[in-house]
Amino acid sequence: MPLRVTFVAAAHGSPSHAERFQDDRPLDQAGWDEVQRAVGYLLPLAAAELRYCSPTPRSRATGDALGYAPLSQLALRDCDMGRWRGLTLAEAMAREPQTVDAWLADPRASPHGGESMLAFISRVGGWLDTRPGDDHARIVAVAEPAVIRAALVYALQAPPSAFWSIDVRPLSTITVAGRAGRWTLRLDAVSPQPSRT
DSSP, X not given: OOEEEEEEEOOOSSOGGGXXXXXXXXXXXXXXXXXXXXXXXXGGGGGSSEEEEOSSHHHHHHHHHTTOOOEEOGGGSOOOOGGGXXXXXXXXXXXXXXXXXXXXXXXXXXXXXXXXXXXXXXXXHHHHHTOOOOTTOEEEEEEOHHHHHHHHHHHTTOOGGGGGGOOOOTTOEEEEEEETTEEEEEOOOOOOOOOOO
């Protein structure tokens, strides 16, 4: 069995309609409540040999609350959005509609002065390709939704435009298996929960 990397999406730090570029806000109460409800089915991932997280407060807090004690990884940071940092997509569109349109259309563009989508996907993919571990090793990484989307685009060798078609919900999990340059998407069956009498 190849190396397995399971990504866990960080819990909410704000309502989904208010998601901001490079959002560094901590978990809100709803996020903490989500994590508490998820502990039962996500705690087994703490058995992974290596445990990482994005360097955001909500990723770190999610990983700690799930019992992972993750190591922060700078390469798993969100896309550098330059002057759009802290804005919602709607706010950026209201200020610079043509610039946002150009950014959405061209994955090599970085009109905000930060990182292009292509560079972001390559950075996250580079992290994935350099994970240490022997065959059968298991890794868990708590990350921001955008980071997980970038990892999936890279692993599947999909066009960068596929990034916009992936919906990553809070506390969802997805596993990629393989090794550098050869990744596959792995969907695991959910074990039935024991019945309560």
